[in-house]
Amino acid sequence: MCLAIPAEVIHIEDEMATVRVGEALRKASLMLLPEPAELGDYVIVHAGFALHKVDPEEARESLRLLRELASAADEEGLN
Amino acid sequence: MKYLDEYRDPQTAKRLLEALQRRSREGPPMKLMEICGTHTVSIFRLGLRQLLPAFIQLISGPGCPVCVTANEDIDRAVWLARQPGVITTTFGDLLRVPGSSSSLHMERSKGADVRMVYATFDALQIARENPGRQVVFLGIGFETTAPTVAAAIRQAAAEGMDNFSVFSAHKLLPPAMRALLDARDQQLDGFLCPGHVSTIIGAKAYEEIVSRYHIPCVVTGFEALDLLQGITLLVDQVEQGRAEVLNPYRRAVSWEGNLAAQHLLEEIFEPVDSTWRGLGEIPQSGLKVRDAWKDYDAAERFSMPEIQVKEHPGCRCGEVLRGILTPPECGLFRKVCTPQDPKGPCMVSGEGTCGAYYRYQMT
Numbered sequence A: 001m002c003l004a005i006p007a008e009v010i011h012i013e014d015e016m017a018t019v020r021v022g023e024a025l026r027k028a029s030l031m032l033l034p035e036p037a038e039l040g041d042y043v044i045v046h047a048g049f050a051l052h053k054v055d056p057e058e059a060r061e062s063l064r065l066l067r068e069l070a071s072a073a074d075e076e077g078l079n
Numbered sequence B: 001m002k003y004l005d006e007y008r009d010p011q012t013a014k015r016l017l018e019a020l021q022r023r024s025r026e027g028p029p030m031k032l033m034e035i036c037g038t039h040t041v042s043i044f045r046l047g048l049r050q051l052l053p054a055f056i057q058l059i060s061g062p063g064c065p066v067c068v069t070a071n072e073d074i075d076r077a078v079w080l081a082r083q084p085g086v087i088t089t090t091f092g093d094l095l096r097v098p099g100s101s102s103s104l105h106m107e108r109s110k111g112a113d114v115r116m117v118y119a120t121f122d123a124l125q126i127a128r129e130n131p132g133r134q135v136v137f138l139g140i141g142f143e144t145t146a147p148t149v150a151a152a153i154r155q156a157a158a159e160g161m162d163n164f165s166v167f168s169a170h171k172l173l174p175p176a177m178r179a180l181l182d183a184r185d186q187q188l189d190g191f192l193c194p195g196h197v198s199t200i201i202g203a204k205a206y207e208e209i210v211s212r213y214h215i216p217c218v219v220t221g222f223e224a225l226d227l228l229q230g231i232t233l234l235v236d237q238v239e240q241g242r243a244e245v246l247n248p249y250r251r252a253v254s255w256e257g258n259l260a261a262q263h264l265l266e267e268i269f270e271p272v273d274s275t276w277r278g279l280g281e282i283p284q285s286g287l288k289v290r291d292a293w294k295d296y297d298a299a300e301r302f303s304m305p306e307i308q309v310k311e312h313p314g315c316r317c318g319e320v321l322r323g324i325l326t327p328p329e330c331g332l333f334r335k336v337c338t339p340q341d342p343k344g345p346c347m348v349s350g351e352g353t354c355g356a357y358y359r360y361q362m363t
Helices: A056-078 B010-021 B037-046 B071-082 B104-109 B120-129 B146-158 B173-183 B195-201 B203-213 B224-240 B259-268 B291-296 B317-322 B353-359
Strands: A007-013 A016-021 A024-029 A042-046 A049-053 B030-036 B056-063 B087-090 B113-116 B135-139 B164-168 B190-193 B217-219 B269-276 B280-289
Touching (some): A016 A042, A024 A042, A042 B195, A049 B146, A056 B010, B037 B195, B056 B224, B071 B087, B120 B135, B164 B280, B173 B195, B190 B224, B280 B291
Parallel strands (some): B030 B190, B087 B135
Antiparallel strands (some): A007 A042, A016 A024, A042 A049
16 A cells, blocks of 8 residues: 655664654655655655655646646636 | 645635536546556545546556455465465565465464564564574565565675565556556546556656557546546546646656666566466566576575465456456455455455445445
8 A cells, every 4th residue: 555645754864764754753765765865855655665755846836737727627617 | 744735625626526527428438447556545535436427437446466466376475474484574464365275364373473564674674683584575566565675685685694585476557557458348548547656667657558559647646636636637638539648746756757766676576477366467567586686586495386276256356456347246245255354355455446345335
């Protein structure tokens, strides 16, 4: 089962991070992460490994597209 | 929570949903398959199926790893667990999946040393702490899980460990998508592509499917807005006769995917033909440990006998996995097959379609 929630990196020791998911703290290996992680980054974690660093720019852009889609939907509804 | 609440915003969800509800379509319903078991669970939790207009049918696909694991692989895992001195390690939901005559859970109650782990590095730790015993990790999972197993094999080799091996029953999702389309037992109009499998393989992995079968693919996240957006982008494409790969889940998935993980997979494993429950043998859909790493392949370390496989009579998990049968249409569902006493894996797993139907009281 995939963990759908991005986890915040709060501690790093060698290749092992501690991440916060909601209230819970977990271990996440950084071995498979293609780019360096820093404290405060958000990562997608699966089975104890960080697999992707959430790019804040991409996240903002995708939210903008979502809102655009919703606005287009509203206009459609008015027509 | 960051990157979460904004994708659950009820106002925006309502607007997207109302826009879908205003649409209509002549002819047969549009069949959209969510490949991934975690999508299935999100869709049920949100009650999306009841909220969508009748012309949009969401169909659950084969994206629950323990569900698609063939009985023969469950039997092999049980056989491994029975070997004297072996410590079998695995992720949780495999334990209760019934094989031909037993499950890991039953073996454990008879004294086998079967341990649940959170991650492959925990299995390595168990091996370090038990130098006199063989530790086998049962590698069940898709492209998201397989790199974490590959990482464990490389680590074991780096440490020169001689008591750790992997039973690899990993599966690859794009070949299964092709097999579903080739089977032609139903018309599928679009795929909601898995979120975190795509984190590894990248949105580009679906290009070949889109061009060969002219079926739209949208890489989709797990929150309400992600799902509504994914469905909207599929419906738009079907209505306009387009078929493209779209990736609105860019906060977690890039076009190229995780190249480090892809390279590691390539280094440790090779694709092989593999048998799926319900789908049969699918070419190049499994992963075998490469010869160069065979010291860490449980299939090499232990000489496993041929196992006579027996399917549970009446269990129709296979058809459920292909999306051609809904769980209530199975004669066992809810009557004799329940999460407390599952007859097939689709009822065992938290992300199995039967389990989701049962828990969310769908009829």
